[in-house]
Structures are given as structure tokens and as C-alpha cells.
Amino acid sequence: MFSSLPLLAIGVAASSSLAAAQSAGSIVQAGNTLVSAMMMFLGNEEKVYILDKAEGNAPQINGHPAWGAVWDINSRTAQLMDVLTNTFCASGMHLPNGSYVTFGGNGAVGPGGNIGSVKNNQGSGAFDATYGDYDGGNSIRVLNPCTNSDDWSSAQCQWFDNATVLAMQKRRWYSAAEPLGDGTIALIGGFVNGGYINRNTPNTDPEYEGGAAEPTYEFYPSRGNATVMQFMITTSGLNSYAHSYLMPSGKMLLQANISTSKSSFSLHRIHPHQPGFPVLWDPNTNVETKLPDMPGSVVRVYPASGAVAMLPLTPANNWTPTILFCGGSDMPDSYWGNYSFPNYNTWEYPASKNCQRLTPEPQDGSSPAYQQDDDMLEGRTMGQFISLPDATLLVINGGTNGTAGYATATGMTPNFADMPFGESLASGPVGTPAIYNPNMPQGSRWSNAGLGTSKIARLYHSSAMLLPDASVMIAGSNPNIDVNLSTIYPTTYTTEIFYPPYFSATTRPQPTGIPKQLSYGGAYFNITVPASSYGGSANAAAANTTVVLSRGGFTTHAMNMGQRHLQLNNTYTVNSDGSYVLYVSQAPPIPNVFQPGPALLFVVVNGIPSNGTMVIVGSGNVETQPTSAVSDLPPSVQNDAAKGTGSGSSSSGGSSSSSGPSTGVIIAAVVGGIAVIGIVGAAFGICVSRRRRAASRQHPAAAYAMGTTRSGYMGGGGMAADRARHSDSSAFVPLQQENASAAWNASSVSLHSSPYRDEYGGRPSAADSYDPYNPEGARRVDGYRS
Numbered sequence: 001m002f003s004s005l006p007l008l009a010i011g012v013a014a015s016s017s018l019a020a021a022q023s024a025g026s027i028v029q030a031g032n033t034l035v036s037a038m039m040m041f042l043g044n045e046e047k048v049y050i051l052d053k054a055e056g057n058a059p060q061i062n063g064h065p066a067w068g069a070v071w072d073i074n075s076r077t078a079q080l081m082d083v084l085t086n087t088f089c090a091s092g093m094h095l096p097n098g099s100y101v102t103f104g105g106n107g108a109v110g111p112g113g114n115i116g117s118v119k120n121n122q123g124s125g126a127f128d129a130t131y132g133d134y135d136g137g138n139s140i141r142v143l144n145p146c147t148n149s150d151d152w153s154s155a156q157c158q159w160f161d162n163a164t165v166l167a168m169q170k171r172r173w174y175s176a177a178e179p180l181g182d183g184t185i186a187l188i189g190g191f192v193n194g195g196y197i198n199r200n201t202p203n204t205d206p207e208y209e210g211g212a213a214e215p216t217y218e219f220y221p222s223r224g225n226a227t228v229m230q231f232m233i234t235t236s237g238l239n240s241y242a243h244s245y246l247m248p249s250g251k252m253l254l255q256a257n258i259s260t261s262k263s264s265f266s267l268h269r270i271h272p273h274q275p276g277f278p279v280l281w282d283p284n285t286n287v288e289t290k291l292p293d294m295p296g297s298v299v300r301v302y303p304a305s306g307a308v309a310m311l312p313l314t315p316a317n318n319w320t321p322t323i324l325f326c327g328g329s330d331m332p333d334s335y336w337g338n339y340s341f342p343n344y345n346t347w348e349y350p351a352s353k354n355c356q357r358l359t360p361e362p363q364d365g366s367s368p369a370y371q372q373d374d375d376m377l378e379g380r381t382m383g384q385f386i387s388l389p390d391a392t393l394l395v396i397n398g399g400t401n402g403t404a405g406y407a408t409a410t411g412m413t414p415n416f417a418d419m420p421f422g423e424s425l426a427s428g429p430v431g432t433p434a435i436y437n438p439n440m441p442q443g444s445r446w447s448n449a450g451l452g453t454s455k456i457a458r459l460y461h462s463s464a465m466l467l468p469d470a471s472v473m474i475a476g477s478n479p480n481i482d483v484n485l486s487t488i489y490p491t492t493y494t495t496e497i498f499y500p501p502y503f504s505a506t507t508r509p510q511p512t513g514i515p516k517q518l519s520y521g522g523a524y525f526n527i528t529v530p531a532s533s534y535g536g537s538a539n540a541a542a543a544n545t546t547v548v549l550s551r552g553g554f555t556t557h558a559m560n561m562g563q564r565h566l567q568l569n570n571t572y573t574v575n576s577d578g579s580y581v582l583y584v585s586q587a588p589p590i591p592n593v594f595q596p597g598p599a600l601l602f603v604v605v606n607g608i609p610s611n612g613t614m615v616i617v618g619s620g621n622v623e624t625q626p627t628s629a630v631s632d633l634p635p636s637v638q639n640d641a642a643k644g645t646g647s648g649s650s651s652s653g654g655s656s657s658s659s660g661p662s663t664g665v666i667i668a669a670v671v672g673g674i675a676v677i678g679i680v681g682a683a684f685g686i687c688v689s690r691r692r693r694a695a696s697r698q699h700p701a702a703a704y705a706m707g708t709t710r711s712g713y714m715g716g717g718g719m720a721a722d723r724a725r726h727s728d729s730s731a732f733v734p735l736q737q738e739n740a741s742a743a744w745n746a747s748s749v750s751l752h753s754s755p756y757r758d759e760y761g762g763r764p765s766a767a768d769s770y771d772p773y774n775p776e777g778a779r780r781v782d783g784y785r786s
Contacts, residue, residue, distance in 0.1 A: 022497070024504035025450040027433075027474070030497045031076035034059045034069045036483075037475035037495075038461040039092060039556040041100050042600075043145025045468045045614050046073055049081075050475070051102065053088035053461075054109055054133035055491075056483045064132025068159060071475075072148070073467060076495070079152075084161040085136030086125075089194070091175045091241070092554035093562050096183035096596035097620040099144045100554065101220065103187055104172035105136025106194055113481035122171075124193050137171035137193070139163050140220060169226045170214050174198075174240035174302060177554070177561050178252060181591035183622040186252070186283055188217045189232040189239055195339030196405050197303065199237035206236035212339060221622060230288055231279050235259050237336065240302040241557055245310055245323055245360075248592050251282045251289075253323060253360045255308075256301045258294040280360055280368075291360065295370050297330055298352045303404040303425070304328035305558045306352070307376075307395050309385035311438050312548075314567040319593050320363055324373065324436070326355040326395065327380040329403055343411030346402040347420065347427040351379035374445045377434050381426055382558040384464050386472050387565040388435075388500055389550055389602040389609035394472060396433040396498065397458035397558065402426030404460045404557060406479045422487035424479035429457035429489075433498060454496055457489050464498075465560075466552045468600055468612040472498040502608050507646035509533040509545075509610040511582075511603040517616045518549075518601075521589030521628035527603060531578025531645045534605050538642035542572040542580040544606050549587070549599040549617065566594045574639040583634050587617050589627040596625055 022028055035052040043049050052067040059066045061080045068081035085105060092102040107124030108116030109131065116125025116133070126135050139161060146157035160166070168187065175190035191198050191212060198213050199206070207215050207228070215232035218225075232239055235257035242256040259279070279288030300306035306328030313319040330352050335344035355373040362368060376383070376395065383398035406423035408416040421427050431453040437445050460479035467473050477492040484491055513527045527547065534541040546567050553562035569585040582603070587594055596618025602609040618625045 022499045022503060024499055024501045025452050027452045027454045027496050027498050030473075030495045031071070032078060032493050033071060033475050033495055034078040034080055034493065035067050036461060036478040036491050036493060037463045038478065039087065039090065039102070039554065040463045040465050040473070040475065041092065041094075041554045042465055042467070042552050043070070043100065043143070044098075044147055044598075045612070046147050047071065047145060048073065048465060048467075048473060049100070049143060049145070050078070051083065051087045051090070052478075053106070054086040054128075054131050054136075055113075056111060056131065058483075062132070064130075067133070071473075071495070073469075081159060083141070083159050085134045085139040085141070085163065087136055087139075087141070089174050089557070090136065090139075090141075091172070091177040091187070091561060092556070093177040093179055093185045094551075094554070094597040095185075096616070096618055096622055098598040098614075098616055099142060101143075101185065102141045102554075103139070103168060103177055103185075103220070104175055104190060105139055106173050107135045107137060108133045111482060122193070134163070137173065138167040138169075140166045140168060142166070168220070169218050169222075170216055172214055175214070176242040176244040176254075178244035178246055179562065179595040179597070180246060180283055181250060181595060182624050183596045183618070184223065185220045186217055186244070187220060188229065188242055188244060188254070190214045191240070196341050196407060197237050197336050197338065198239055199338055201338040203236060207233045209236070209339075227286060229281070229286065231256070231259070231281060234279070237333075237338075238299050238301055238304070241559060242301060243308050243323070243325075243559070244561075245321060246592050246595060247280075247321060247361050248319070248590050249361055250284070250592050251280055251361075253291075253321075253358075254279065254281050255294070255323075255325070258297045258299060291358075291368050292370055294325070295356055295372070296352075296354055298325075298328050298354050298356075299330070300325045300328040302557050303381075304331075304352075305382045305398075305404040307380065307383040307385045307398075308559060309387060309393055310564055311357075311393075312387065312391045312565040312567060313593060314391070315569050318363060319566065319588050319590075320359060320361065321593075322357055322359045324355060324357055324385070324393070324438075326353075326373075326376050326385075326436075327383045327398070328352050328354075329381060330354075331403075337411055341407040341410050342403065342405075342425065345410050345412045346425045348401065350401055351381040351399065353377070353379040374436075374442060377446050377448055378430060380430055382459060382462065383430070384462070384555070384558040384560070385436075385563075386464055386466055386552070386560070387550060387563055388466065388472075389470050389548055389565075389600075389604050389612070390500075390502055390607045391439065391546075391548070391565065391567070391604075392500075393436040393438070394433055394464075394498070394500065395436065396464050396472065396474060397462045397477075398430050399426035399457075399459050400428035400430055402428075406460060406481060408481075421489060422479070422484070423481060424459060424487075424489045426459050426479065429459060431455060431457075435500070450501060452498075456492060456494060456496065458492075459489055462492075462558070463555045465555050466550060466600070467497075468614070470500065470502065470602065470609040470612065472500070474498060505608045507532070507534065508608060509603050509605045511610050514601055514603075514613045515615065517620070518618075519586045519628065520591050520618065520625055521630050522586045523631050524583050524585050524633055527582040527584055529580050529582065529603060529605065531643070533610075533646055534608075534644035535646045536644055538574045538578050538580055538644060539638040539640065541605050541644055542574050542582075542636070542638070545570070545572065545580075545582060546604045547582060547584050548602050548604060549594060549615070550602060550612065551594075551597070551599040562595075562597075564594055564599075569633065571633040571636040573634070573637040574642050576639055576642055578642045578644050580642075585630060585633060586628075589630060591618060591625040591627070596620070 037050045039051040048071040050069045057065045066080040068083040069078045071078045088106040090102045090105040108128045110128040116128030118127040120126035142160040172190035176188040216226040239256040245253040307326045311322045337343040353376040357371045380398040383395045386394040434448040458477045462477040465473045474496040511527045549566045553560035571583045574580040600612030
């Protein structure tokens with residue numbers, strides 16, 4: 001369901017006039033997200049989707065606190081969305097047709113983060129009668145972004161969230177997600193239920209941690225049974241949200257703990273735990289190739305939470321990926337503690353300012369090696385990189401000390417009353433962003449000159465996302481087990497917008513002719529830039545114009561899963577009236593370089609971006625992507641007399657309107673009006689089919705029933721028993737045992753019964769107690785199945 005709360009949301013004028021009134025480098029408040037923005041993604045040119053964990057947010061939807069919302073970019077108002085399962089620390093990714101999927105989460109919780117009122121077989125919460133949330137550990141949730149012209153009362157615009165129909169093989173909390181070149185998503189590792197870091201002490205079982213760790217990978221859509229990955233054992237402890245980047249070869253860079261791995265998927269012998277053993281992974285063979293360890297033993301993954309991003313892929317670097325790692329923590333290993341809490345008072349430990357570059361697949365045949373880059377201007381934990389259209393990287397949010405996460409104690413501070421920052425494990429919020437320019441000489445790549453400072457602490461569970469007008473939305477922050485509005489670092493709902501330096505321009509490019517869909521190779525296309533888009537020499541403007549694809553990805557925990565920036569090749573012809581035509585190549589014919597799916601296309605003139613137009617790259621389907629030879633571009637033609645009629649280089653600030661279609665239109669064009677992703681056939685492809693059902697007695701999820709065909713995915717077929725941690729893992733409350741594994745039991749429950757059904761009923765219907773988790777419509781009483 002979808003609920004509007006106009007009194008709680010701040011309505012403002014259209015973004016074009018607002019942006020025009022803002023100064024470059026400023027950070028301005030921009031409304032209320034209604035739920036704290038732990039996770040965000042850009043659905044289309046109009047909407048940003050927001051997910052929180054299940055907690056006691058004041059806004060209610062369908063009789064329970066909300067933890068989902070959608071934020072309208074133009075009006076800067078939020079509306080609630082219903083989500084069934086607990087999305088706490090889920091992962092997420094786009095699909096080739098522009099839909100988004102989130103994976104996993106945690107057990108159901110109630111007030112105070114306590115285990116839900118109904119327990120499952122693994123000891124965590126199956127359902128909570130107060131908060132109305134279900135166990136999200138295995139959940140796969142699908143959303144098809146809608147626009148203002150769509151029917152928001154329709155199930156087609158709501159989250160599909162029904163684990164009896166669609167679920168992962170394994171419980172995953174803090175798992176990594178990265179798409180392959182055909183659009184299949186690799187889901188890697190995670191906790192079973194939760195904790196501070198993914199290990200016991202002493203760490204005698206680095207593979208499963210007594211049932212608390214999930215060292216396997218699987219795929220969506222499924223490619224078979226979940227398989228153990230050696231890298232997750234090697235990096236035991238500090239391997240949450242492993243940094244994952246697909247390489248042009250089809251192998252995947254994996255980085256966690258202080259290890260780096262370039263992997264390929266294939267079975268291999270499991271080795272004992274060897275701290276610091278790094279690799280490069282192949283998704284087809286599960287073979288791992290060792291890469292160098294992180295210099296200085298700086299941890300970049302959660303909860304150290306360094307800022308990590310791929311540098312722009314350009315014709316000049318032949319679209320060769322280089323990953324930039326900045327910040328995080330070099331705390332000694334013993335300080336990190338275990339599932340319960342850190343051993344050290346982390347808020348006293350300075351975050352790292354160190355930056356390293358790594359090119360995992362050098363084109364000159366050399367061996368991959370880290371290269372020292374410029375230090376950040378200050379140490380940061382939970383700093384987040386946002387790739388900007390002008391090929392620079394913004395780092396925003398975070399703190400100068402400590403780590404991500406929250407706790408009620410540490411090994412040095414056993415009493416919560418003595419915790420100086422409430423439950424926060426970080427301190428020293430950094431309110432001033434900084435910009436990294438990879439094209440500047442080493443020693444001068446960082447700057448915060450002219451950038452404003454936010455007064456809002458953005459620490460654990462903050463997020464940021466590039467918007468279509470090339471500004472950056474900032475939201476979230478909640479280092480608390482449940483909503484807390486009175487602590488030093490409170491649950492935060494206020495949205496801010498950061499306006500990068502290019503907002504100083506008085507004119508913005510207004511290109512025409514941008515296509516709705518791009519292919520991998522094939523015939524080039526034309527974009528026209530009118531003379532009003534720039535000032536001065538037309539030849540100079542045309543020569544300094546780039547066409548870029550920018551994918552903001554799925555943001556959570558100071559990282560953007562799937563974020564990439566790719567510059568397309570182009571030439572041009574300058575016309576006598578000052579306009580010029582860009583001849584633009586399609587995406588490089590290697591889908592691994594820029595995986596199929598949605599992206600914003602920007603035309604950047606003299607460093608000033610146009611408004612982004614949402615496009616689909618690739619076929620729109622999960623399949624081996626069609627590729628074609630690259631067409632030769634015409635030679636560039638100049639005109640010395642031609643000039644622009646705009647004032648300066650461009651940009652009055654930024655309407656989010658554009659010449660291209662919305663994602664809703666794109667999805668309709670690409671998949672024929674299809675609304676739901678289903679897994680079809682032994683070929684593992686995604687077939688999308690729109691189902692409109694009378695839903696007077698159904699939960700919206702029931703209108704989206706998704707079929708499955710792989711026995712290794714949801715149907716019967718011997719999945720190994722899932723193991724679970726029997727503790728309140730959503731709150732990092734200390735266990736009583738020194739060795740936490742003594743508090744856990746392995747569960748023998750199998751999720752491969754056909755169909756998988758939870759041990760609890762669905763959310764009550766006010767009309768007739770219809771149970772959406774039971775296709776037979778079983779009656780339920782007080783949250784239990786009767």
C-alpha cells in the first residue's frame with residue numbers, strides 16, 4: 001500500500017527553480033523522508049526509493065510503523081510504502097529492465113530491537129505483533145519504479161515481498177551483491193543473523209562460526225545450489241558487504257578484511273583460515289587468484305566502512321577499471337572483537353585518511369599492485385563516494401573516529417551508562433564534503449574549497465545518491481537500535497541536497513536526441529547541443545564535451561553497490577548557427593564493463609552537466625547480451641566562426657526534467673509493459689509477465705506471484721540445513737558467554753520444501769484475516785496461524 005503524509009512532508013516548488021536559487025557548494029535542507037534512509041536508490045527521473053530497518057518510526061501504514069517510503073524529487077515530499085519483511089542491512093541491485101531487487105535482512109523485531117513476538121525455528125524473530133514485520137533473512141523483494149503518471153494504488157507500483165514465493169537459498173545479512181555481464185546478480189557471503197563483526201573469539205571455525213556465518217555465494221536468478229567461497233573463510237570476521245566489482249574479463253574483484261581477491265566461480269578445495277590471504281574471483285569456476293594485501297592493514301569494509309569506488313571508465317583508459325579505496329580503519333585485529341561488540345572504545349580511535357588505487361587487470365601485462373594515492377583531507381569512517389557527471393568523485397558523510405555499527409557496551413566499557421555517544425561507535429561527524437579529481441596531478445587531487453558544511457551528523461545508516469539534475473541527495477543517520485530522537489546522534493529524517501561546484505554555471509546544456517535504450521556496440525547515434533547551451537567558441541565547447549553514463553547504484557552503509565561511471569566515445573560537427581551534433585558510440589561491446597540495466601545519460605559541456613536522462617543499457621533481459629561491432633565515427637568538423645549564445649559555460653541550476661522518457665516508459669518499452677520479475681526455465685533467464693488480479697482480499701504482494709523453476713532455488717531439492725545464531729542479533733547486545741558460539745545451535749530447518757512457507761501467518765487483514773503467506777487463505781489469530 002501507498003500512503004501520503006502531506007503534513008509530515010515538506011512541499012516545495014519544482015526542483016528547477018529551487019536549484020537555480022542555490023549556490024555552488026551549498027548544502028540545503030530539502031524535506032523529510034518519513035523513515036530513516038538506511039538504503040536508497042534512484043528509481044527513475046522522478047523518484048528516489050527509501051528503505052529503513054523495521055523500527056518504531058512514527059508514521060504508520062496499514063496499522064504498523066513504516067520502514068519504506070518513496071521521495072518525489074520535484075516536490076521534495078515523501079510518501080510511505082508498505083514492506084512486509086525486515087530490511088535491516090539488506091543488499092540490493094538493479095535488474096536489466098530497470099527494476100530493483102533487495103536481498104536478505106534480519107529477523108523480525110519489536111520495540112527496542114528485541115526479537116519478534118513469534119519465533120522461527122532458528123531462534124530469531126519470525127513475526128512481531130507490534131511492529132508487524134516478518135523475518136527478512138531469506139527475502140528477495142522486487143520493485144518496479146513508477147512515475148507520477150502511474151496508478152500508485154496498483155500492486156504494480158508496490159514492493160513484491162513474499163518469501164513463500166521468492167526467497168534466497170540462504171539467510172544473508174550484510175551480503176554483497178554485484179551483477180554479471182548477463183544481468184544475473186551474484187550474492188556473496190553475509191551473516192546468518194547478525195552482530196558487530198562476523199566472527200567468534202577465539203575464531204576456531206572461520207567457515208561457519210558455529211552457525212553464525214554464511215560463507216557461500218548464490219545467484220539471482222539461480223544457477224544452482226549455494227556454494228562455499230574460500231574468500232569468505234579467508235577474510236573471516238571483517239567480510240561484511242565485501243567490496244565487489246566485475247572486471248572486463250568476467251572475473252570479479254573482491255576485497256574484505258585486508259585481503260583482495262580476484263575471483264572466478266568454481267569449486268576448489270577449502271583451505272584453513274589464513275588471515276590476509278587475498279584473491280581475484282571467477283564467477284564461472286569459483287577459482288580465486290591471489291592479489292596483494294591492503295597496504296597498511298587498513299580495513300575498508302563494514303564496520304571500518306571506508307569510501308570505495310571505481311574511477312571513471314573512459315576511452316582514454318580503454319575502459320579499464322581502477323578501484324579507489326579511501327579511509328576506514330587500521331585498528332589492530334584484537335580491537336575488533338566479535339559478534340557481540342568491539343573490544344576497544346572505537347570512538348576514541350582515529351579513522352584512516354589513507355587512499356590506495358588498484359587496477360586488478362592492468363592492460364600492460366604487469367601484475368596488479370596497490371598504488372599510494374593522495375590522503376583524504378581528514379580521516380573518515382563511513383565516508384561515501386558519489387561519482388559525479390564531471391568525472392570527479394564526491395566524498396560525503398562519516399566521522400573522524402570509530403566505526404560503523406552500534407552497541408550498548410564494548411570490551412572496555414561494559415556499562416551502557418558510560419557510553420559517551422549513546423549507542424554510536426563513531427564520533428566526530430564530518431560535515432564538510434570533499435571532491436577528488438582523478439585527473440589532477442598526484443598531490444593535488446583533493447579539495448573542499450568553497451564547499452559548505454552540514455550541521456546534521458551523518459554517521460551510521462546515512463546514505464547519499466546522485467539525482468538527475470546532478471545534485472546529490474543526502475539522507476539518513478541512525479546509530480541506534482530503535483528510533484531515538486533525544487540521543488546525541490539521533491534517528492534522522494531530514495533530507496539535504498548538496499550542489500557541486502558546477503552549479504556556479506548560469507547555463508546548462510540542453511541536448512536533444514538522447515535515445516531511450518543503448519546497445520553494446522552497433523550504430524552510433526546523434527545528439528544535438530543547441531547554441532544556447534554554452535557561451536564562447538563552439539569549437540572549444542564541442543571539443544570539451546563528453547557523453548557519460550552514470551549509475552548511482554543501490555546505496556547503503558556508505559557504499560553504492562553497482563555504481564559506475566562510463567564515458568562514451570564521440571566526435572562532432574559544429575554548425576554555423578553555433579549548435580553542434582555529437583556522433584556518439586553505443587556502450588562498449590563488452591557487457592562486463594557496464595552491466596545491463598538503468599543509467600543516467602549526461603552531456604557534459606566544459607565540465608557542466610545537462611540534466612540526466614534515464615536510459616536502459618542492453619536488452620532489458622537477463623541473458624547473454626547481444627553485442628555488435630563498433631561503428632566508426634565520422635571525423636570531427638569544426639567551424640571557427642560559430643559561437644554559443646548562452647552566458648558562460650552553462651547551468652542555471654537544475655530541473656529534473658529531461659528530453660528522455662521516464663523509467664516507467666522505458667520498462668514498458670523494453671519488456672512490453674511487464675511488471676513482475678519471475679524465474680523461468682532451466683536457462684536461468686528472467687521472463688517478465690504482468691499479472692493484474694482482482695486484489696480485494698489480497699495483500700499487494702499476492703498480485704505479483706512469481707514462478708520458480710530451478711529446484712536449487714525455491715522448489716524441492718536438497719539444500720543443506722541453514723545455520724542460525726540464536727541471539728538478538730539485530731541489537732549488538734553482549735552475549736553472556738565469552739565464546740559466543742556456545743549460545744547457538746545449528747538449525748535443521750530446510751527452506752527447500754515446496755513451496756517454502758514461514759512458520760507464521762501473514763499480516764492481519766482488517767476485513768477478513770486473509771493470510772497472504774498462505775495461498776489457501778488459512779485463518780490466523782493474533783499473528784499466529786490457526
